[in-house]
Amino acid sequence: MSNMNQAMVEKYRNDFLKEVKANVEEGDWVQMCMQCGVCSGSCPFGPYWDHPPQELFMMIRAGKREEVLSSNSMWMCTSCYNCIARCPRELPITHIMHGLAHYADRLGLAPKEQPTRKFANRFWDNLVKKGRVNELKLGVSLYFMNGFIEGIKTAMAAAPLGMGMMKAKRLSPMEYFGGHGVKDSKGLDAILKKARQIEDEKIAKYNS
Amino acid sequence: MAEDIKIGAYICQGCGIGERVDTAQLAQVAQRDAKANIVKEHPFLCNAEGVKMIQDDIDNEGVNRVAICACSRRAKTDAFSFDNVAITRANLREGVIWIRPDTDEARETTQEMAEDYVRMAVTETKYMSLPTGDEETKYTPNLLVVGGGVSGMTAAIEAAKAGYSVAIIEKTGALGGAAANSWKRIPQRGPYADPEDTGVDALISEIEANDKITVHLNSTITKTSGAPGRFSVDITTESGSTVTENFGAIVQASGYKEYDASQLPEFGYGKSANVVTQAELDAMAKEANGAPLKTKDGKDVTSVAFIQCVGQRSDKEGHLPYCSGHCCSTSIKQAMYFKDANPDIDTNVIYTDLRTPGAGGEDFYRSGQRKGITFTKGEVSEVVESGGSLEVKFRDLILAEDTSEKVDLVVLATGQVANAGVNIEEVDQDEPGQFTVNVDSILNMDYRQGKDLPQLKYGFSDSHFICFPYETRRTGIYATGPVRRPMDMQQAIEDATGAAMKAIQAIENAAKGRAAHPRSGDLSFPHFRREGCTQCKRCTVECPFGAIDEDEQRFPVFNEERCRRCGTCMGACPVRVISFENYSVDSVGQQLKIVDIPDEFDEKPRILALACENDAYPALDMAAMNKVEYSAFVRVIPVRCLGSVNLIWITDALNSGYDGVVLMGCQKGENYQCHFVKGSEIAHIRMSKVDDTLQSLSLEPERVSVHEVAITDIERAPGIINEMAETIEKIGMSPFKF
Amino acid sequence: MADIIATNETILVVGGGISGMTAALEAAECGKQVILIEKGPSVGGRVSQLYKYFPKLCHPTCGQEINQRRIKANKNVRLLTMTEVAEVSGEAGNYSVTLKTAPRYVTENCTACGDCGEAVEAEFDSEHNYGLGKRKGAYLPHQMAYPQRYVLDPSIIGTPDATKAKEACKYDAIDLDMQEETTSITVGAIIWATGWRPYDANKIQPYGYDRFANVITSVEFERLMDPHGPTGGKLLRPSDGKEAKDIAFIQCAGSRDRNYLKHCSRICCMASLKQTTYVREKYADDGKATIYYIDIRAIDRIDDFYQNVKADENVSFIKSKVAKIEEDKASGNPVLHGVNTEGYERYANPHDLVVLAVGMEPSVASEDFPIKVTVNDNGFIEQDEANGAIFAAGCASDALDVNRAVQSATASALRAIQVVNKVAGMEG
Incomplete structure (x- = not known):
């Protein structure tokens, strides 16, 4: 993976486009964009994107690998699917954005402090442990994501909510200790391992 | 004309005409002033009974000139269509009662207006006869296609499929043109996903297998003379041998060069x-x-x-x-x-x-x-x-x-640069955006106005008309493919099929002596009185379609089959020796002269309006439909084109005491809308010289005005007339009343 | 209608728009017998609803006048209005066609005097003005209508209005008992010149055509400029009649979009460029236009028109497919939101009026043809031997501008002539 991190891309040659097509979920579609910009305009989070989707697609074609993969932008997607609904060329933009984010993360190029990325990684780590999301642990880890003092403050602020949920039996403090998971956790591990293996092979194959 | 003239004037009382004007008086005017032989009133002239009444007079009474005094010449054409007689229309509905207020004060001037239009219509019939058509026409179902590329081959094949024989002239040693050097073409059928075979080989084999099509390779045209139905073309091979062949029409598919x-x-x-x-x-x-x-x-x-x-x-x-x-x-x-x-x-x-x-x-x-x-x-x-x-x-x-x-x-x-031959207008090379391709002539026409098709813009021999893409300024010669307009192969194929259509139509029309667009079907053509001609060459220079050549003595030689019947030559002629059977210096001149000119002190001026029949006249009709009022002092005469307006009409009008003359033609200049290309422009130039006439008569220059009027100028066209009425009010009546 | 004479040397042209008129006239002026049928009460089609043509900025009425005169003068063309094709069977050179003619309730006696129109009270949305204005229940379709004959709206039949119309007519031209007529004819070739319709702007939800009064379509905009149109030729916006001086044009409204029409409708870019000149014509230096586009497709020789408009500093171009329109409640201004993709700039631009350059779709859906014809994915008729002697002319064959439609119609006339000439045994 290391050599891919440093891959040199010639401008406007299709090296990076090909890399995206091979390795990014729905990356095949990037070439179909006609730069109308309706995705960028339709996105409710639009103003927060440094590079809106259509621009990212152009950057991919222009071979701006570093800029794209280290960009904050695709992490802005909240999966509202507005862009997909509007795209005149049928591009599954939401999926491409997630695909790009995931790929950047795998390569270790994603911005380290990107909050969406941090949340996603915590979510994932939490999930794969037992095959179910442990909401309490996830919540607590998120509270303390930005340091201990920040965590205490956030926790205090959210305390009434937590008490209410406990009363309504929507939250059990016991979950903090172990918590329940899927029945066949070995099976889950096997699935995840296999998936990881397939992806690695794909990248290795592309890279060879 | 030798035949006896028998004029029937028919006055309709319908659509309110009967209520608004005294039709009995109109009948009297038709008989007494204009000398119609039979005059009849009818409550509803366009119904079956009214039409039958007219037809009976034609059949039984020998009426051969019919003046319909009813609605506009644009209305009720199906009803008022009689064979073998000359017909004129006095526009009493759109031209009189619909544009005048229904008031007691207006009644007198409205009546006068109607009376004049009746006089004019009856008089016009006297000076026109039914066109007999050109008697020396030829049917030559033989088409010449210049250029053996995709456009040319398509035109040839499509014309042959309709039963016409075709000769293709190709400069190079093989058919195929630019497309033959291509590997594949842009797809022409769904799913439009992949390049496809150019189809050139298929076209070539189709041509080789078709015994209606002959191909002259390594050949160029060294001379084109004649006219639709009788083009005579010298085809010269590379080796210098020449054959002369006759063709009915020509399709020029000379293609393009890459920039x-x-x-x-x-x-x-x-x-x-x-x-x-x-x-x-x-x-x-x-x-x-x-x-x-x-x-x-x-x-x-x-x-x-x-x-x-x-x-x-x-x-x-x-x-x-x-x-x-x-x-x-x-x-x-x-x-x-x-x-x-x-x-x-x-x-x-x-x-x-x-x-x-x-x-x-x-x-x-x-x-x-x-x-x-x-x-x-x-x-x-x-x-x-x-x-x-x-x-x-x-x-x-x-x-x-x-x-x-x-x-x-x-x-x-x-990009594509048209292979259009010589730019006969020799566009200024220094003018930005304008350029010519300096190549040999393609058609080598022996026409007075130049060797090749006129170029419209940027070197393309295109039509200037949106509605009429095949309109050509050289009758019977149609440009197609990238020489006409930049285009791809699919469009060239469609275009060539259309050009072949127009070419075979030109062949059919020429055989019957019928005019091509826009007066399609018109059988009249210019008659020329050689004795009176001063060889001034104005007609040969001004004809927008290059229809008139010159003989050795510099007399004009009219090529009827090339003529579009616009009358620009008639308007140009200073000695008035050019006329059509149904449209002449007299047919208009006598109309304007029979108008009753009231005494100077009656304070009833007279304005002559000469209006282009295609745009200004319909605009006035539509103004009438909207009940837009205009001056009762105007007398409107439709003309084929402002280019056909002869200065004598203006002089005659002013001499007979008209107080003002208004000319309404189409837009001229770069985006010209004149259907005869230059007619309106030429008229404007001619009228700029009318000041001399006015001066010699000691008349104010404001008395004559020329306007560009669009068919949609429903407010403006009446406005122009009213303005002239106001001008006259300001400067006073003409002293030339008698 | 018993007097229609048609043989297998006759050409049937379906549709009386400019393509159909052209196809019919070109064939007729070549000496062929032609029956031209039109569904509506008059010929002219969509062209008669345009104010000006690009790129010459001339008036379509002018060519209409010539074409109408050609029809009037040519006895080879038989025109049947209010007529549609009900059935077709047979093969090249020999088609049996059943025509259905709807009752007009007005006979050839009509002089177009207009008395019936004045007598009738009921009003309906004017088709000619795309519903922007009203017309009477007895009406002349428009000023240039040919045949110049009134027509009664079928929904007034049986009402007192119908009686009023009949009583007002001095010429016995109103026949309230007129019935639909069916005619069977034989023809040798058929030309489909059924034309196009503007894409239904209501389907483009984010643009709020159905919600915002000041969002209109390009075809409606043409009607505003017509001196006979709903605003008497003034550029006023629908919500409050305010002068529309700052106008946005949205390209590809329904075109080049898999949600709507996949194809490019070809005419819309030039149409919008043309319409910017309307704004300037009406408001001179106060008139402003903004074109939101993906690609400006001013194809071939007429690209110079685009260059000229681009040089106008009151006209701006933004490369962007507008994402959505909202309405500023206070001013009634539509506000356009989106991203200028040239350099990535977000905008929220208010305008007085928005014109949607709506796409072109074939008038007749492929499944509605009375006989099977080959159409492409976009619904346009393809040239295909399987179609026998059925040929498409104009926008039935592709999204075309007027010039190309006429070109296509002229070509189709020749294709039809080839068939009837073969029938006549002329071909060698």
Whole structure:
């Protein structure tokens, strides 16, 4: 993976486009964009994107690998699917954005402090442990994501909510200790391992 | 004319005419003043009974001139259509009662107006006869196609399929034209996904198998003379032998040249062998015939940049100001040559506006993207050789930065330049955006006005009319394909089929002595009284269609089959020796003279309005439908074209005591709307000289005005008349009343 | 209608728009017998609803006048209005066609005097003005209508209005008992010149055509400029009659979009460029236009028109497919939201009026043809031997501008002539 991190891309040659097509979920579609910009305009989070989707697609074609993969932008997607609904060329933009984010993360190029990325990684780590999301642990880890003092403050602020949920039996403090998971956790591990293996092979194959 | 004139005048009382004017009085006027032989009133002239009444008079009473005094000549044409008689219309409805208020005060002037129109209509019939048509017509079901490319071959095949024989003249040694040098063409049928066979071989075999089509290879035209139905063409081979053949009509499919890329040093053409034009790339592909394309130094191509709009859509000197229409799709097609052979080859199309219109275009664009062709909105500034490859420097307009791309091969979309022969109008070469292709003449016509088809713009021999794309200024000769307008092959095929249609129509029309568009079917043609001619050449110079040549003594030689019957020659003639059977200096002149001119102290001025029958006259009709009022003092006479207006009409009008003259023609100039191309413009020039006449009569220049009127000028056209009425009120009545 | 004479040397042209008129006239002026049928009460089609043509900025009425005169003068053309094709069977050179003619309720006696129109009270949305204005229940379709004959709206039949119309007519031209007529004819070739319709703007939800009064379509905009149109030729916006001086044009409204029409409708870019000149014509230096586009497709020789408009500093171009329109409640201004993709800039631009450059779709859906014809994915008729002697002319064959439609119609006339000439045994 290391050599891919440093891959040199010639401008406007299709090296990076090909890399995206091979390795990014729905990356095949990037070439179909006609730069109308309706995705960028339709996105409710639009103003927060440094590079809106259509621009990212152009950057991919222009071979701006570093800029794209280290960009904050695709992490802005909240999966509202507005862009997909509007795209005149049928591009599954939401999926491409997630695909790009995931790929950047795998390569270790994603911005380290990107909050969406941090949340996603915590979510994932939490999930794969037992095959179910442990909401309490996830919540607590998120509270303390930005340091201990920040965590205490956030926790205090959210305390009434937590008490209410406990009363309504929507939250059990016991979950903090172990918590329940899927029945066949070995099976889950096997699935995840296999998936990881397939992806690695794909990248290795592309890279060879 | 020798035949006895028997005029029937029929006065309708319907549509309120009977209530608004005294039709009995009109009948009296028709009989007494205008000397109609039979005069009848009818409560509803256009119904079956009224029409029968007229027909009976034609059949039983020998009426051969019919003056319908009812509604506009544009209305009720189905009812008032009688065979074998000359018909005129007095416009009492749209021309009188609908444009005047229904008040007691207005009654007198409204009546006078109606009476004058009746006088005029009856008088007009006296000075016109039924056109008998040209008696020396020829049926020559034989078509000449100039150029053996896709357009020419298509025109030939399509005309042959309709039963006509065709000769194709091709300058080179083989049929096929530009397309023959292409490997494939842009798809013409769904799903519009892949380049397809050019179809050139199929066309050639079809032509070879068709015994109605003969082909003259290595041949050019050394002389074209004659007219539709009797073109005589000298066909000369490379070796110098000449045959003369007769044709009924001509289709000129002389194609295009690719713009000379060496005029664009910034794109590296000529400096690097790996910068090629679209045509060159296609030739390379054809030669390779599916094998991988190599660079000029024999290396595999790994990347190609296609640069769109090279030297096109540009106002730089020497560049083409237009878009050639096909190049976007052509680049997609050519990028597919690479992608289909090896998807790993990078192909980037650098464009400013990607133009792939219509149902197929967008599918083809998508197909190109699906195959991995990339598209970059950008403006290329330079192509330079750098380290064995080419560096394309450009501004990426989406990413808003100056950047560059290194490629093995650059393809330039340089556009089409029409092969239109000699620019007979010799456009000023220095004028920006205007240029000519300095080549030999294509048709070598012996026409007075020049050797080739007039060029419309940017060197293309196109029609100026949106509604009439095949309108041509040389009757019976139709330009088609890229010589007419930049186009791709699919469009050229459609275009050539249409041109073949027009050509066989010209053959049929010529045989019957019928005019071509826009007076299609008109059998009248100019008669010329040689004895009176002063050989001034105005008619031969001004004819918008080059229909009139000159003989050795410089007398005009009219070629009836070329004539469009606009009457510009009649308007031009200072000695008034040119006329049509049903439209002449007299048929209009006598009308304006029979108008009753009241005494100077009656304070009832008279205004003569000469209105183009296609635009200004309908505008006045529609104004009437909207009940827009205008002066009761005007007398409107429709004319075929303002170009047909002879100065004598103006002089006669002023001499007979008219107080003002208004001329209404179509828009002239660059975006001319005149259906006879130059008629309106010529009229404006002629009328600019009317001041001398006015001066010699000691009349104010304001008494004559010329206007460009559109058919939609429903308020403005009446306004022009009213303005003249106001002007007269200001400057006073003409002293020439008697 | 018993007097229609048609043989297998006759050409049937379906549709009386400019393509159909052209096809019919070109064939007729070549000496062929032609029956031209039109569904509506008059010929002219969509062209008669345009103010000006690009790129010459001339008036379509002018060519209409010539074409109408050609029809009036040519006895080879038989025109049947209010007539549609009900059935077709047979093969090239020998088709049996059943025509259905709807009752007009007005006979050839009509002089177009207009008395019936004045007598009738009921009003309906004017088709000619795309519903922007009203017309009477007895009406002349428009000023240039040919045949110049009134027509009664079928929904007034049986009402007192119908009686009023009949009583007002001095010429016994109103026949309230007129019935639909069916005619069977034989023809040798058929030309489909059934034309196009504007894409239904209501389907483009984010643009709020159905919600915002000041969002109109390009075809409606043409009607505003017509001196006979709903605003008497003034550029006023629908919500409050305010002068529309700052106008946005949205390209590809329904075209080049898999959600709507996949194809490019070809005419819309030039139409919008043309319409910017209307704004300037009406408001001179106060008139402003903004074109939101993906690609400006001013194809071939007429690209110079685009260059000229681009040089006008009151006209701006933004490369962007507008994402959505909202309405500023206070001003009634539509506000356009989106991203200028050239350099990535977001905008929220208010305008007085928005014109949607709506796409072109074939008038007749492929499944509605009375006989099987080959159409492409976009619904346009393809040239195909399987179609026998059925040929498409104009926008039935592709999204075309007027010039190209006429070109296509002229070509189709020849294709039809080839068939009937073969029938006549003329071909060698």
